[in-house]
Amino acid sequence: MKFIKFEKENNTKALVTFIHYLPFDQVHGLPDEVLATGILVGIIPDPEPNGKIPKLYINPETQEMWYEYIDSPPEPIDAIGQEVARQKFDNLQKDMIIQTFGQEMTAMKLELMQLKAKGGE
Template identity: 45%
Template sequence: MIFLGSFVKVNETKSAVGFTHYAPFDEKDGLGKSEKELRAEGIIVESLPTPSLSDETKVPVLFVNPTTGETWFEYQDRPLTLQEQQAKKIVQLEEQLKITQDALDALLLK
């Protein structure tokens, strides 16, 4: 059994799952709560769908229908790495520098 909790409500039938525990009743690594206590905090499911990881620019986000217990993944843009952020900033700065240089050249050549 898998415990899903810490939901972030999107609407009445859709919540993002904030916490997943794959062995909630394990004596050593479990959550130390009864099934009734866990069901009061979240839901318990038998299994989860397998996310497809075909696009490296996306990350799977697990969603649940809190009423039915149906689970599914939706894919969101992955945050940029530090190197990707820096490369993007360099491109922006180079574009700004070219605009500034073109404007300066136009002023000096008049």
């Protein structure tokens, strides 16, 4: 037998929040006060390996159990990679702006030198 605790969503659906696989074990078992806060079940089904996060539910009236699946959040490394790519793109844009300003400054210096040279004649 396995011991479970759950949070009721309604009379026929509850999210399993705790599972103890050895509730009567001499060393790792649970005291009667804790056992009174949940129920004992026989078999807990295995989740499907589908790449999603399984959430175990139980019908408290019939003790039927099933999984509902939610999409996994993106891997942290994916989020980091996207942020790095965005920053690189931003930096490239800034570099292009700086390069354009540099070219404009050079053109203005040349114009100024030409004007000074004409004025000194």
